[in-house]
Amino acid sequence: MIEVIGVTKVFPGPDMDFTALGGVSLTVQDNEFFTLLGPSGCGKTTLLRVIAGFEYPTSGSVLLDGKDLLAQPPYRRPVNTVFQSYALFPHMSVAENIAFGLEMLNKPKAEIRKTVADMLDLVRMTPMADRKTSEISGGQQQRVALARALAPRPKVLLLDEPLSALDYKLRKDMQLELKRLQAETGITFIFVTHDQEEALTMSDRIAVMNAGTVRQIGSPREIYDQPSERFVADFIGETNFITADLVGVEGDGSGLVRVRLAGGVETHVQAPSSDLASAMSNGPVTLAIRPEHAILVDEPQGLLKGALENVVYFGTDTHFHVALDDGGLFVLRQQNQPGQRSDMSVGDRVGLSLGRGVGQILRD
Amino acid sequence: MARTFDIRRQTGFPAIAMACFILLYLPIILLVAYSFNAGSSVAVWEGFSWRWYASAWENDQVRAATVRSLILALSATVLATACAVPAALAMARPGRFKGQGLIFGLINQPLMVPEIVTAVALLIVFAAVKVATGYTGMGYLILAHSAFCIPFAYMPIKARLAGMDRALEQAGQDLYGTPFRVFLRITLPQLWPGILAGAMLAFVISLDDVVITEFVKSAGQDTLPTYMLGQLRRVVTPEVNAIATVLLGISVVMVVAFFFLSKSRK
């Protein structure tokens, strides 16, 4: 288990100090696939470098299995990194690269040979064991970097956007391979990406970061379905934001609250979290609704009403742009069915229906 | 496509370039050619012969000067490189320190201060030391040559270090290498081409130095270049051409090797 507790990192600058991490706290469980997701410059790499030991935090602490990790230099931490640039040793062969960590740990020769062979097998690089690292492709280099970091069996593996340099097909393959490797080795993975789809498909849990802080931690489902705030809702997937009035809280512990929409109708939506629900006071709030969570209906049945502004066909689904009567734009996504014919055309009056609990109140 | 300014298209450029090359290389070609002259003039061609190479080879003074030059160049190369490696390591690492620019200037002093000034300064200091200690051996020359060779050894090493990916050393540490072991296994192997290139440059520079050697040497400590200078003041025979040609050969080999070493990235 790795615990990051209130870590801040301030880089002194010539005229102004820069806070790259502003009090980050998170806990990663053993054998978890944990992802740091956030826009460029939000401090993902800095956090990894703090954990690996290349950066010392301005304040806060990092514990590994309850023991202080910050007291150890990088070469004593049971944490290995797959660098974004791979950082393979150019003067060594593929096999020598993989053996390096084991040699530094002074493992017996026979064991090193065996582990290297196993690792080459694991990443399917056995035929290229004696190649120079400059003589293999980008995807192969990436696998060597992975094998090199895995060979010493670290407790935690840090991966800094390891797939960003790969083309789409190879990236998909490597995503599966990474998941397989993690399952086979039982090592804790802390994975950095700014690709939300990659984060959603691969992670056990995701920490969404922005400007040096963690905005939300949760399973991919929680992050997607119950974003806690506007930034998260906006960063992950597409979202419609509409304003409403909070009029009442359900006392049944379901975490549902009643809101009145622009047209005057009331509906039930999710509170940011069920314990927060009871503490909320009536008044204007912002709702986040995913494009695929609303249903296009005839005008009279709709909770929200408007005019169809645009219909965009996407192959698997169709996007409907609806100009709401209160002035906002709502994008709705519907999956295309075989044989289905749309009789709606631009300019038609339409309604949007929301199921009970669809829509999420955002904290602000 | 927009035409950019191309110096090669300017009127007269080919002619000027040609003239420069001729000026640079014709004298050297003549020098090499006349080293094979059968006659004893450096201006009148009398047929091909190896005679002056043989004569130089059999000349005891030339032999002694050659040995002295080689010992001197080798010692200076080793000492200068030994100083240049740590200097480059200290200067090229990130984490700039106060006075880094000043130290850079100090290391490269021999490139900026006129050689004659260094020569006179050394002459004065060494004269005092000679009087004080009575020692008149090769040590003075070795020290002087080492000093002015340092920047030449330093430059290629520093260039190599600057081009080296810092992440490699971090990867080494990440994989349980202590800083010293990472230096031996990661940094040094990648630095070798730079170190060799620097050493070769230092060797060539030491080998053909005249000014400082002339001022610092004690009696009977002629190196090849100062011996040649001495010869030229008396009778000029193609023997000097022969020696110069051999020196030229050594330099060319070194410089070509330097070129390939400093090119070999990865």
Ligand SMILES: Nc1ncnc2c1ncn2[C@@H]1O[C@H](COP(=O)(O)OP(=O)(O)OP(=O)(O)O)[C@@H](O)[C@H]1O
């Ligand atoms: N050594 C440093 N000195 C000063 N500022 C730094 C340093 N390292 C990082 N920063 C700043 O800290 C911020 C966070 O950097 P970091 O590399 O952690 O971002 P990131 O989330 O990994 O972004 P990306 O997705 O682009 O890799 C950036 O604004 C960066 O400019």
Ligand SMILES: [Mg+2]
């Ligand atoms: Mg980064």
